[in-house]
Every structure is written in C-alpha cells, then in structure tokens.
Amino acid sequence: MTATTPSPIAAPAPKPSLVGLGRAELKAAFAALGVPERELNMRAGQLWHWLYFHGATDFSVMTTIGKELRARLADAYSLARPAVAAEQVSQDGTRKWLLRLSSTGPHDRGAEIECVYIPEVDRGTLCISSQVGCTLTCTFCHTGTQKLVRNLSAAEIVAQVIVARDRLGDWPGAAPPDGAFVPSDGGRFVTNIVLMGMGEPLYNFDNVKAAMDVVTDGEGLSVGRRRITLSTSGVVPMIERAGEEIGAMLAISLHATRDELRDTLVPLNKKYPIATLLDACRNYPGVSNAKRITFEYVMLKGVNDSPRDARELVRLLKGIPAKINLIPFNPWPGTKYECSDWETIEQFSEIVFKAGYASPVRTPRGRDILAACGQLKSETEKLRARARMMLESGIGAEGIYAVADG
Numbered sequence: 001m002t003a004t005t006p007s008p009i010a011a012p013a014p015k016p017s018l019v020g021l022g023r024a025e026l027k028a029a030f031a032a033l034g035v036p037e038r039e040l041n042m043r044a045g046q047l048w049h050w051l052y053f054h055g056a057t058d059f060s061v062m063t064t065i066g067k068e069l070r071a072r073l074a075d076a077y078s079l080a081r082p083a084v085a086a087e088q089v090s091q092d093g094t095r096k097w098l099l100r101l102s103s104t105g106p107h108d109r110g111a112e113i114e115c116v117y118i119p120e121v122d123r124g125t126l127c128i129s130s131q132v133g134c135t136l137t138c139t140f141c142h143t144g145t146q147k148l149v150r151n152l153s154a155a156e157i158v159a160q161v162i163v164a165r166d167r168l169g170d171w172p173g174a175a176p177p178d179g180a181f182v183p184s185d186g187g188r189f190v191t192n193i194v195l196m197g198m199g200e201p202l203y204n205f206d207n208v209k210a211a212m213d214v215v216t217d218g219e220g221l222s223v224g225r226r227r228i229t230l231s232t233s234g235v236v237p238m239i240e241r242a243g244e245e246i247g248a249m250l251a252i253s254l255h256a257t258r259d260e261l262r263d264t265l266v267p268l269n270k271k272y273p274i275a276t277l278l279d280a281c282r283n284y285p286g287v288s289n290a291k292r293i294t295f296e297y298v299m300l301k302g303v304n305d306s307p308r309d310a311r312e313l314v315r316l317l318k319g320i321p322a323k324i325n326l327i328p329f330n331p332w333p334g335t336k337y338e339c340s341d342w343e344t345i346e347q348f349s350e351i352v353f354k355a356g357y358a359s360p361v362r363t364p365r366g367r368d369i370l371a372a373c374g375q376l377k378s379e380t381e382k383l384r385a386r387a388r389m390m391l392e393s394g395i396g397a398e399g400i401y402a403v404a405d406g
C-alpha cells in the first residue's frame with residue numbers, strides 16, 4: 001500500500017509588477033486581460049501616464065481607466081517597487097538607498113543594489129546600477145570583487161528612478177520628506193541620472209537602452225538624454241551603438257595613461273587598449289564641445305597620480321572634446337590602494353586646469369554616510385544571514401563621486 005502524501009499548499013505567486021515596463025510590455029499586459037487590439041495603444045498610454053507621470057502606487061487612483069478594467073488590472077498585476085532595505089541620509093542631503101529586488105527564482109532571496117541621490121542647488125543627480133555586481137575586475141573597485149553577478153532587467157533599472165522619486169516626494173502633489181535638502185530651482189528633484197553604480201552598462205546594453213527609453217519618454221519621467229551620463233570601463237565595440245541608440249552623455253573610466261598600468265587597474269584594457277578606446281571616443285556620435293566626453297580618473301596614491309601622469313593625460317586627450325573628473329579613491333576593506341594626498345590631487349588638478357579643463361576635482365558627497373557604507377551593509381547582514389554573500393560583496397556607491405556636468 002502506498003501512502004498518499006498530502007499535496008503541499010503552494011504559496012500564491014506574487015503578482016507581476018507593472019512598474020518599470022515599457023509601452024510594448026504594458027500593451028501585452030492589457031492584451032493578456034483580453035483588451036481588444038484596437039484599444040491597446042490608448043490603454044497603455046493611460047497606464048503610462050499614471051505610472052510615470054503621477055507615480056501611482058495604487059490602481060484605484062487611475063480614474064481615466066474604467067472601474068471594471070482597473071479591477072481586472074489589480075487582480076492580475078501589482079505596482080510593487082523594489083523594497084527599500086535601508087536608507088541613509090547625509091548631512092549634505094545625499095541619500096543612499098539599499099534596494100532589495102524581487103526574487104527571480106526559488107534560489108534567489110532577492111539581490112540588493114544601492115542607489116544614491118546627490119542634490120545640488122540647481123540639479124539633483126541619481127546614481128543608478130545596471131547590474132548586480134560586475135563581471136569585470138578593476139582592481140581598485142569593490143564591485144569588481146563581487147561574485148554574484150546578474151544583469152538587471154530594464155524594469156529594475158527604471159524602478160530605481162521610481163523608488164528615488166517616491167522617497168523624495170518627487171511626484172505631482174507630493175512633498176519631500178521634512179528637512180530634506182533638494183534642488184531649490186523649484187523644479188524636479190531628480191533632474192540628472194548617472195549610470196555609475198554597480199555594473200558595466202555596456203555589458204547589459206539592451207536592458208539599459210530599454211530602460212533609458214522609458215526614463216526619457218516625454219509623457220512620463222521625461223529626463224532629457226543629455227542629462228543622462230553612461231559610464232563605461234571601455235567596452236569599445238559598444239560605444240558607437242551607445243551613442244546612436246541611447247544618446248546619453250558618455251563617461252570613460254580611464255584611470256591611467258599607459259597601457260601597462262591600465263592593464264592592471266582596468267583589466268579590460270588588455271582587450272581594448274587606450275588608443276582604440278580614445279579612437280572610439282573621437283568617433284562617438286554627437287561628440288562636440290557642447291557634448292563633451294567625461295574622463296574619469298581615480299586618484300591612487302603613488303600609482304597614477306604624478307605630475308607626469310597629469311601631463312600625459314592632457315596630451316592623450318588633445319583633440320577630444322573632454323571633461324576630466326578626478327575622483328578621490330574611495331577605500332574599502334581589504335583594498336591595497338590608498339587615496340592620493342590632497343596636495344598631490346591639487347598639483348595634478350592644477351596641471352589639468354592649466355591645460356584648459358575647468359573644475360576637475362569633485363568634492364566627495366555624503367562623506368558621513370559613505371564612511372558608514374560598510375555599516376549599512378553589516379547591520380543588514382545581522383538581520384539576514386542568508387543575504388551575506390551579496391552584502392559582503394560590496395555595493396557600487398563609488399560612483400557617488402563621479403557626478404557629471406550637464
């Protein structure tokens with residue numbers, strides 16, 4: 001006789017979220033509910049407006065969509081965002097969120113990424129991630145030590161912008177949190193986006209492109225393409241396509257002026273050496289004095305910070321419409337590098353300045369919370385040992401320094 005095992009009661013699968021989806025996906029979501037083909041464009045447009053203009057968190061507010069269809073939407077879908085696992089607010093107004101993404105399968109408890117908001121008087125810059133971790137292994141970068149790597153979906157990339165605007169009260173009719181420092185020009189709080197968090201955006205090209213199509217759409221989030229900066233470690237074959245298809249401002253993580261050194265700092269250089277990278281920059285679609293390329297240069301004590309390096313940098317960039325962004329190295333536990341001394345950075349920046357590049361050093365923002373960066377992670381660690389692997393691996397707040405102009 002065989003014993004019958006009671007069938008386990010499966011927990012209901014969470015409803016798929018519509019937040020972050022593109023127009024075609026929203027149309028498909030309506031089509032799946034049986035909405036006729038001829039209505040799909042109109043319905044997707046209505047939903048788009050609620051999602052990306054109003055930041056709706058509940059279907060019930062979507063009054064342009066009939067009650068009955070709204071109910072069907074709510075039955076099938078959610079408007080869930082990634083959970084904010086932790087939030088830190090700096091004295092200077094910089095805000096950092098640790099976001100927990102929803103699970104992608106039975107063995108995934110939800111990867112975590114960090115997202116940083118940096119307000120200035122005339123703009124608010126959001127630094128977002130394109131991947132969980134990074135497959136590249138730049139030796140000075142904490143993200144590069146992370147083992148767990150996956151591409152973020154386009155919706156997960158967009159959702160970072162949505163969560164930031166939720167937390168900042170940056171939707172029509174909403175208000176910023178009490179005492180928040182936000183740009184004072186009376187407009188929006190998130191005006192600029194930099195893809196400088198975790199990951200190499202050009203290794204997740206299709207999703208980054210789809211996400212930027214959503215965030216730049218004039219009927220929704222409406223961030224201008226010139227207010228988006230994509231930072232790459234130098235994936236040369238994708239640079240031209242990035243210019244043509246994404247049209248963002250380009251930032252290049254250069255960090256060295258000799259191949260021998262760049263090979264060790266940014267190992268991708270062995271595949272695409274400096275000369276080929278700079279050629280790609282010269283040919284970047286739309287590059288001009290009004291649309292300069294930002295060259296990021298992390299200041300590493302005794303490694304790449306000599307006056308000779310500065311002069312060589314200026315020589316290399318000759319003829320390329322360029323901005324230079326000197327980034328003080330942000331140390332992390334176990335790193336073998338140190339940040340250059342302040343006088344060394346000043347000397348370096350003086351040489352660069354005399355060559356005609358304005359304001360090259362960015363003051364680190366959110367120093368107090370950056371200092372506590374490990375703390376944010378280790379506190380979360382105590383709560384959820386299962387997440388340790390991801391948390392230990394470091395989260396790409398390094399981009400916090402590298403705010404581009406524009």
Ligand code: SAH
Pocket residue numbers: 134138140141142195196197198199200201231232233252253296298327328329330331332396398399401402
């Ligand atoms: N993968 C892309 C974008 C993310 S990194 C890239 O490499 O460009 C964003 C910027 O932060 C890059 O210029 C990167 O080199 C820099 N960076 C990484 N680790 C850093 C650290 N510990 N201190 C300062 N800058 C760092």
Ligand code: SF4
Pocket residue numbers: 134135136137138141142143144197198199200233253396
């Ligand atoms: Fe990846 Fe950029 Fe870090 Fe290099 S610097 S490991 S490309 S995130």
